[in-house]
Each structure stands twice: as C-alpha cells, then as structure tokens.
Amino acid sequence: MFRSGRYANRMGFDQYHEPASELSQETRTRARLIASLTEEAEAIGWYDQRISVEKDSEARAIMANAQQEEFKHFGMDLEFLLRRMPKWQEELKLILFQPGDIVKHGEQAEDAVD
Numbered sequence: 001m002f003r004s005g006r007y008a009n010r011m012g013f014d015q016y017h018e019p020a021s022e023l024s025q026e027t028r029t030r031a032r033l034i035a036s037l038t039e040e041a042e043a044i045g046w047y048d049q050r051i052s053v054e055k056d057s058e059a060r061a062i063m064a065n066a067q068q069e070e071f072k073h074f075g076m077d078l079e080f081l082l083r084r085m086p087k088w089q090e091e092l093k094l095i096l097f098q099p100g101d102i103v104k105h106g107e108q109a110e111d112a113v114d
C-alpha cells in the first residue's frame with residue numbers, strides 16, 4: 001500500500017462520514033477496510049501508468065512485481081468486506097467471473113438481490 005503523495009493527505013480519520021464515537025467497532029473496521037480497498041485500487045492504477053511510461057525494463061519489472069502485491073492486497077480487502085457484508089457478496093457473486101455482458105449481469109444481480 002502506498003503511504004505517500006495524495007494518499008498520505010487522506011490518512012487519519014477521514015474514512016468516517018459520521019462521528020466515529022457513534023459508529024460500532026464493526027462499522028469502523030469495515031470503514032478502514034473500504035479505505036484500504038480504495039487505496040489498493042489507486043496503487044494498482046498508479047503502477048499501471050508508471051509501467052506504461054517507464055523505458056527501463058528492470059524498473060518496469062520491479063514496478064510490475066510491486067503491482068502484483070497490490071492485486072493481492074486488494075483481493076484480501078475485498079474478500080474481508082464481502083464476508084462481512086453478505087448482500088454485497090450476494091450481488092457480486094452474480095457479476096464477478098461471469099462470462100458475457102457485464103452490464104446485463106449487473107442488472108440481473110440488482111434484480112435478484114432487491
């Protein structure tokens with residue numbers, strides 16, 4: 001996970017949109033993991049851009065290796081959240097890893113979960 005640049009400015013308590021003292025421990029934990037998920041996705045995107053413009057193959061290989069770590073972090077964050085938010089998990093089961101039209105799967109998932 002990155003701890004610099006724009007991301008560093010968001011560190012602290014701003015993952016909460018409600019007073020933290022009014023939130024349950026479980027909600028605060030989910031908020032932290034949702035913030036982490038967002039940060040991992042950002043890191044993946046940053047590496048994607050850096051790799052695409054880097055001319056040095058060794059530097060590209062290092063960044064690609066680092067990006068691979070971010071894939072893992074994103075996946076672990078997402079899995080944690082889905083295990084604790086069953087409706088989200090239920091909807092994503094109908095969208096992720098399904099061949100065919102993504103939008104159609106999304107609409108079907110929305111209908112099925114409603």
Ligand SMILES: [Fe+2]
Nearest residue numbers: 001040070073
């Ligand atoms: Fe990470």
